Amino acid sequence: xKTFQLKYRSQAVAKPYFVAxxxxxxxxxxxxxxxxxxxxxxxxxxxxxxxxxxxxxxxNLLIVWLLFGFMGSAYYLVPEESETELHSPKLALxxxxxxxVAGAATIAGYLLxxxxxxxxxxxxxxxxxxxxxxxEQPLPTKVGIVIVALGFLFNISMTVLKGRKTSISLxxxxxxxxxxxxxxxxxxxxxxxxxDKMYWWFVVHLWVEGVWELxxxxxxxxxxxxxxxxxxxxxxxxxxxxxxxxxxxxxxGTGHHFYFIGLPGYWLWVGxxxxxxxxxxxxxxxxxxxxMVQRRRREHPNQAALLWAVGTAVMGFLGAGLWGFLHxxxxxNYYTHGTQITAAHGHLAFYGAYVLVVxxxxxxxxxxxxxxxxxxxxxxxxxxxxxWIMTIGMGVMVLALTGAGILQVWLQRLPESGAMPFMxxxxxxxxxxxxxxxxxxxxxxxxxxYLSSFFIGETADETLGSVPQxx
Amino acid sequence: MGAGNTGGFTKQMARNIFxxxxxxxxxxxxxxxxHTERQIPARSNAAAITPEVVRGKKIWETRNCIGCHTLxxxxxxFAPELGNVYTRRGGDFIKAWMQAQPTGAPGRRQMPQFHLxxxxxxxxxxxxxxxxxxxxxKWPPNIEG
Numbered sequence: 001x002k003t004f005q006l007k008y009r010s011q012a013v014a015k016p017y018f019v020a021x022x023x024x025x026x027x028x029x030x031x032x033x034x035x036x037x038x039x040x041x042x043x044x045x046x047x048x049x050x051x052x053x054x055x056x057x058x059x060n061l062l063i064v065w066l067l068f069g070f071m072g073s074a075y076y077l078v079p080e081e082s083e084t085e086l087h088s089p090k091l092a093l094x095x096x097x098x099x100x101v102a103g104a105a106t107i108a109g110y111l112l113x114x115x116x117x118x119x120x121x122x123x124x125x126x127x128x129x130x131x132x133x134x135x136e137q138p139l140p141t142k143v144g145i146v147i148v149a150l151g152f153l154f155n156i157s158m159t160v161l162k163g164r165k166t167s168i169s170l171x172x173x174x175x176x177x178x179x180x181x182x183x184x185x186x187x188x189x190x191x192x193x194x195x196d197k198m199y200w201w202f203v204v205h206l207w208v209e210g211v212w213e214l215x216x217x218x219x220x221x222x223x224x225x226x227x228x229x230x231x232x233x234x235x236x237x238x239x240x241x242x243x244x245x246x247x248x249x250x251x252x253g254t255g256h257h258f259y260f261i262g263l264p265g266y267w268l269w270v271g272x273x274x275x276x277x278x279x280x281x282x283x284x285x286x287x288x289x290x291x292m293v294q295r296r297r298r299e300h301p302n303q304a305a306l307l308w309a310v311g312t313a314v315m316g317f318l319g320a321g322l323w324g325f326l327h328x329x330x331x332x333n334y335y336t337h338g339t340q341i342t343a344a345h346g347h348l349a350f351y352g353a354y355v356l357v358v359x360x361x362x363x364x365x366x367x368x369x370x371x372x373x374x375x376x377x378x379x380x381x382x383x384x385x386x387x388w389i390m391t392i393g394m395g396v397m398v399l400a401l402t403g404a405g406i407l408q409v410w411l412q413r414l415p416e417s418g419a420m421p422f423m424x425x426x427x428x429x430x431x432x433x434x435x436x437x438x439x440x441x442x443x444x445x446x447x448x449x450y451l452s453s454f455f456i457g458e459t460a461d462e463t464l465g466s467v468p469q470x471x
Numbered sequence: 472m473g474a475g476n477t478g479g480f481t482k483q484m485a486r487n488i489f490x491x492x493x494x495x496x497x498x499x500x501x502x503x504x505x506h507t508e509r510q511i512p513a514r515s516n517a518a519a520i521t522p523e524v525v526r527g528k529k530i531w532e533t534r535n536c537i538g539c540h541t542l543x544x545x546x547x548x549f550a551p552e553l554g555n556v557y558t559r560r561g562g563d564f565i566k567a568w569m570q571a572q573p574t575g576a577p578g579r580r581q582m583p584q585f586h587l588x589x590x591x592x593x594x595x596x597x598x599x600x601x602x603x604x605x606x607x608x609k610w611p612p613n614i615e616g
Contacts, residue, residue: 039549042580047573050583051549052538116585119533131532133546167486191525194515194605197545198507233482240485244492251496252503260610261543264510268608270503335612338544338552412615419615422551423580 004373008079010086015369016096017072018362022451024065024103025355029444031058036437040430049111056110056136062350063134064103069358070179070215071099071152074172076365077222078156082163087155095151102144106137128189132200135186142186149180167236168218168225171243175214182206194262205254208349209278209320213246216316216357217285223309223364224289228296238288245281253278256328260337268330275328279321282313282353289313302367302374304383308360311387315352315394323348323398335413340429341405348398351390359450366454379456386450393442400439404432514606526591527598534585541616543607549580552616557603559614562596569595 006012031054037044038051045054079086086092109118115131122138124130129139137145153176160169185202221239225232255271289310300306323345327336336342363383367375374380407429411420420428511517531537536553537546543554556565569592573581587595 038580042578043575046581047583050539050581052535052547055538055547055549056535115535116533124533128529128532131535131537133537136535136538167482191520191528192511192515192517193528193542193602194511195508196528197543198504198511237480237482237485240482240489244485244489247489248492248496251493251500254500257545258507260607261545262511262515262605262607263507264514265608266503267507334610337610338541338546338548340548343548413612416613419613421615426580 003371004368005371006368008085010089010092011076011079011365012369013086013089013092013096014072014076014365016093017068017075018366018369020096020100021065021068021072021358022362024061024068026447026451027107028058028061028065029440029447031061033437033440033444036433036440039426039433040437053110053115057107059134060107060110060136064099066354066358068099069361070176071095073219073358073361073365074152074156074176076361076369077172077219078159078169079163081166081169081222082159084159084163087158087162091151091155095148095155098144099148102141102148106141109138110136127187129187132189132196134204135200145183146180149183153177153180166232167239168222171214171221171239172218175211175216175218178211178214179207182211197261198258198263201254201257205257206251208354209250209253210247212354213250213281214243216312216353217243217246217281219357219361220285220289220309220312223305223360224292226364227300227302227306227309228292229298229300230292230295235292238284238292242281242284242288245277245284249274249277249280256330256333259330259333272328272330276325278328279317279325282317282321286313286317300374302364302380304375304380304387305360305364307384307387308356308363311391312353312356312360315348315356315391317352319345319348319350319352319398323402335409336405339405339408339413340401340432341409344398344401344405347401348394351394375453376456376458376462378459379453382449382453382456386446386453389446389449390443391446393439393444393446396439396442397436398439400432400435404429404436407432516601516604516606519601519604521597521601523594523597524601527594527596527601530587530591530595531598539582542602543605544610550582552611553599553602554605554607555603555611555614555616557596557600559616562600565596565599566592 034045034049034054035051035058038046038054075086075092109122113121115136118138119125119130122130122140124139127139129142130136135142153173156176157173160173182203185199188196188199188202190196190199217239221235224230225235251274252270253275255267256275258267258271290313293306293310327333327341327345363375367373375383408425411428412422412425413419531542536542539547539550541548541552541554544552560568569585569587572584575581
């Protein structure tokens with residue numbers, strides 16, 4: 001296969017970001033398996049790693065590695081879209097190390113120091129921000145995230161400003177600025193729990209069902225432009241319509257988190273109506289991906305990237321769209337709120353939309369960062385296998401959690417009198433929790449296959465007959 | 472839309488829908504949130520947020536309780552809902568329970584011992600008591616949470 005040169009040398013800073021993302025991803029999955037076991041063997045690893053600590057590591061690793069993935073993707077994509085070198089590759093590399101060290105120190109802090117002590121040590125009394133789900137990071141880490149984000153956005157924005165402005169890079173930039181902006185609400189923690197919860201969703205919901213969808217759309221559009229060769233006009237139009245619907249439904253869709261946390265009753269209506277429409281942009285994304293692949297004007301040698309891209313669109317629709325819709329209407333959510341149904345949706349949505357889009361970008365970009373247009377055939381075959389194994393593993397997990405959630409609602413929530421207590425109900429769900437764990441093991445196997453694909457070389461005939469390979 | 476016969480629907484129109492729609496919905500959302508803000512004191516019985524409740528919330532946060540429990544349905548799904556635990560169990564039970572952890576029962580889920588003193592336990596109970604009085608549109612459906 002022909003060697004490949006990056007169009008812009010500074011794109012190479014993406015590589016460490018992608019490597020770090022995949023390593024942290026692996027850590028996330030290992031802790032996930034530990035959590036799955038703790039659901040069954042309650043005292044597993046207790047008191048060394050209690051459930052709350054392991055869960056914090058699991059979710060924080062997810063956030064951090066996705067951010068690494070987004071940043072790496074932006075560093076790779078923006079120079080090429082802007083047709084100019086990155087404003088400062090050195091800054092990008094410095095921020096990489098700052099973010100990695102800060103992230104690792106935070107995780108080590110969670111694991112080695114009792115959380116209350118960690119809070120004391122890191123100045124939580126100055127500004128109390130810790131101890132809220134997903135926003136558990138100590139104050140210095142939160143400040144560090146803001147600094148890294150600002151440096152990153154400065155770097156990316158300067159690059160876009162001095163070069164060509166495409167729809168893809170503009171939508172991506174809006175998404176990334178929105179991400180940083182909404183994160184500022186993590187510093188807002190009023191004494192009133194109800195108010196606290198409302199602003200907490202400004203980060204969590206307006207990330208994953210708001211600005212992150214812009215990032216998702218832009219990355220997907222970019223890979224589809226590159227791999228299908230379809231006209232940009234067409235792809236840009238799709239992108240704008242998709243992100244338009246994402247925000248027009250997702251912003252007021254925030255209301256589906258405001259049903260039962262002390263906010264006014266009109267949110268039951270606002271949240272139900274608008275969040276019921278949230279699957280629309282995800283459905284459009286699926287149609288978009290299939291449509292572009294059908295109308296492709298070239299056979300790109302990286303077929304694995306194309307599979308990941310289509311997989312993102314389909315699994316994103318299933319996880320974020322369908323599984324979200326399942327419990328988003330307020331009369332349904334009244335019974336499912338805070339059950340395993342939520343866990344089922346959370347897992348499939350994050351995997352389908354955000355994990356897969358980052359892997360799509362890595363799959364497309366990584367071979368080029370290693371000096372070739374596409375990975376060797378056998379490596380691509382391993383990637384495709386890993387897609388199916390991970391996706392089926394996740395599917396088993398999500399169906400198991402959905403089963404667990406339905407039974408939990410039946411036993412614990414539906415009866416008006418004589419409902420089963422929480423822990424007694426949990427004992428009834430063990431079959432589903434074993435099934436979930438088996439899905440998790442499958443997922444880890446798929447991940448190992450994926451990681452191994454990076455170490456698979458060319459076959460003899462690929463090396464010899466290299467020239468006519470290029471398509 | 473994407474097809475060749477787009478009937479005049481251009482990229483510029485799509486972009487305008489995106490920008491216009493986004494700005495419109497941001498403003499609408501902000502307006503509703505502004506209204507909601509002014510309802511929060513009454514709905515949450517904010518007058519009852521004593522210094523004890525404020526300290527109790529801090530205990531709740533710095534022990535990372537949300538890592539196992541849900542509070543008003545949000546959090547982790549590993550341990551019981553605590554938004555209504557004051558109603559379900561009462562303050563004395565909560566204190567005794569916290570002091571008795573971990574149970575050490577083999578194979579059962581374990582709650583850490585947080586070594587809270589009497590004042591801290593009191594504050595935490597006051598926080599959970601206040602939380603149980605928030606107007607949650609009658610959620611949860613029954614006392615088991």
